[in-house]
Amino acid sequence: MKASRVKKPLSIKLHIFISMLGLSLGLIVALWLAQSFFLNSIYSRIKENDIKHASHSIAYNINNEALDSFVEQMAVEYELCVRIFEFDSDQIIEKETEGTHFFYDCVICNLTNADSLLNSWYDATKDAGGYYTETVDRANFRDFIYEGEEASDLSGMCIIATNLVEGENGNMFLVVLNTPLHPLNSTRKTLDIVLGILTLVTVGISLVVSYLLSKMISSPLEKMDKKAKALAESSYQIRFDEKGPKEVQDLARTLNQTTEELASVENLRKELIANISHDLRTPLTMISGYSEVMRDIPGENTPENMQVIIDETARLSSLVNDLLNVSKLQSGTQTMSISKMSLTKCIIDTVKRYDTLVNHKGYKINLVYDSEVFIEADETRLLQVVYNLINNAINYTGSDQTVTVKQEATDDVVRVSIIDSGEGISEEDLPLIWDRYYKVDKTHNRAVVGTGIGLSIVKNILLLHGSRFGVSSELGQGSTFWFEFKICKD
Numbered sequence: 001m002k003a004s005r006v007k008k009p010l011s012i013k014l015h016i017f018i019s020m021l022g023l024s025l026g027l028i029v030a031l032w033l034a035q036s037f038f039l040n041s042i043y044s045r046i047k048e049n050d051i052k053h054a055s056h057s058i059a060y061n062i063n064n065e066a067l068d069s070f071v072e073q074m075a076v077e078y079e080l081c082v083r084i085f086e087f088d089s090d091q092i093i094e095k096e097t098e099g100t101h102f103f104y105d106c107v108i109c110n111l112t113n114a115d116s117l118l119n120s121w122y123d124a125t126k127d128a129g130g131y132y133t134e135t136v137d138r139a140n141f142r143d144f145i146y147e148g149e150e151a152s153d154l155s156g157m158c159i160i161a162t163n164l165v166e167g168e169n170g171n172m173f174l175v176v177l178n179t180p181l182h183p184l185n186s187t188r189k190t191l192d193i194v195l196g197i198l199t200l201v202t203v204g205i206s207l208v209v210s211y212l213l214s215k216m217i218s219s220p221l222e223k224m225d226k227k228a229k230a231l232a233e234s235s236y237q238i239r240f241d242e243k244g245p246k247e248v249q250d251l252a253r254t255l256n257q258t259t260e261e262l263a264s265v266e267n268l269r270k271e272l273i274a275n276i277s278h279d280l281r282t283p284l285t286m287i288s289g290y291s292e293v294m295r296d297i298p299g300e301n302t303p304e305n306m307q308v309i310i311d312e313t314a315r316l317s318s319l320v321n322d323l324l325n326v327s328k329l330q331s332g333t334q335t336m337s338i339s340k341m342s343l344t345k346c347i348i349d350t351v352k353r354y355d356t357l358v359n360h361k362g363y364k365i366n367l368v369y370d371s372e373v374f375i376e377a378d379e380t381r382l383l384q385v386v387y388n389l390i391n392n393a394i395n396y397t398g399s400d401q402t403v404t405v406k407q408e409a410t411d412d413v414v415r416v417s418i419i420d421s422g423e424g425i426s427e428e429d430l431p432l433i434w435d436r437y438y439k440v441d442k443t444h445n446r447a448v449v450g451t452g453i454g455l456s457i458v459k460n461i462l463l464l465h466g467s468r469f470g471v472s473s474e475l476g477q478g479s480t481f482w483f484e485f486k487i488c489k490d
């Protein structure tokens with residue numbers, strides 16, 4: 001079978017460079033297209049509007065005394081040539097103004113034998129309602145222009161606009177304006193050069209910007225990658241630099257937290273191995289010691305010695321069970337079987353398990369409750385909760401050896417409190433005791449046997465039930481562990 005080819009992912013640098021280059025090239029192409037397709041029409045439209053405006057303004061001021069300077073002003077402002085013709089009954093007389101020769105190659109400045117042309121414009125303007133405009137090839141004027149230097153090159157298009165207006169004397173005046181469209185070519189050439197330079201500059205800028213951007217983003221990531229690799233080799237001292245863009249800082253912060261967590265889990269793991277090996281070794285030593293004595297020394301095969309072996313075996317198996325339980329609970333593989341159960345009976349049964357301790361070792365367990373209360377819970381798991389809490393209370397209670405288990409029910413909620421009068425827990429340890437493997441007393445004291453997982457089991461089970469729980473404690477005064485359940489009424 002052919003192995004499928006895995007596509008190599010692009011680096012951030014290349015991603016950014018390609019995007020930037022794409023963006024700038026897209027813009028340039030848009031500009032080139034705009035220039036090629038729209039420049040002509042936009043330029044002509046602007047010129048048409050200018051010429052129309054100038055033509056109307058001049059026609060409006062036809063009887064104005066300052067017409068001459070007004071025409072000059074319009075011609076200069078809009079780059080036009082202007083000529084005004086008066087149509088008498090039998091002749092055409094030019095009204096002299098300063099509006100001619102305002103650009104090279106004007107087609108109306110040097111008209112000769114142009115009466116027919118003027119008459120045709122007159123008619124066209126009249127037909128058009130007073131204002132007429134056309135875009136024409138300048139070569140059309142060849143017959144009406146003096147032979148001369150200015151007329152030699154008659155290529156390109158121009159706009160002619162004519163306005164027909166009545167003068168004070170009743171005669172009609174034809175205002176003729178002309179503006180070329182040929183500067184368009186030079187404009188286009190200029191724009192071509194500008195766009196060419198712009199293309200080079202934007203490609204250059206996108207190269208520089210993409211290099212700087214990718215450096216800003218990828219170099220902290222590359223550094224982090226190196227450190228993360230070292231982390232994988234379990235060097236938990238590593239700190240990620242919280243510098244650079246916000247997302248990179250957030251990532252560094254998360255990685256730092258993870259590193260701290262990993263470091264503390266690693267410490268706990270080491271501690272647990274030490275604790276567990278100690279806890280496993282002690283009963284195993286007892287079992288092997290008693291077994292050897294019973295084998296080798298006649299008369300030592302007594303039920304009491306047997307009982308020691310049985311007790312130590314039970315202790316071992318409960319330790320192993322605890323470890324299994326907490327792993328199952330935390331990995332989420334533990335399924336719950338919720339049913340209606342008597343919480344009161346569960347407490348009474350658990351307390352009963354301590355009868356031997358109560359009878360032989362002087363412990364006192366007070367059980368306080370009003371009535372039997374039912375809740376919905378996983379019975380086996382709840383038994384573990386009550387057992388672990390009572391067990392801790394007995395383990396850590398004070399010299400009076402007294403533990404109180406109290407069940408208080410309100411209308412909806414029942415609270416179970418397990419109270420001891422022992423050494424208590426310091427404020428800084430209180431939030432930590434629920435963590436797996438956490439033990440307040442790090443020196444191993446045989447009287448208090450524990451792996452630091454009992455409360456972690458309690459917490460996980462109560463969380464799975466959605467119960468409220470907590471602890472209040474004062475050093476030297478004792479502790480009260482409590483949890484609550486909704487009362488099941490039907």
Ligand code: ADP
Pocket residue numbers: 392393396397420422423424425433438439440441449450451452453454455456479
């Ligand atoms: P352990 O098996 O060590 O008892 P737990 O998870 O049950 O583990 O408890 C964690 C730690 O919380 C214990 O090591 C102990 O220091 C503290 N602790 C638990 N219950 C009590 C209590 N009733 N009084 C004082 N300290 C307690």
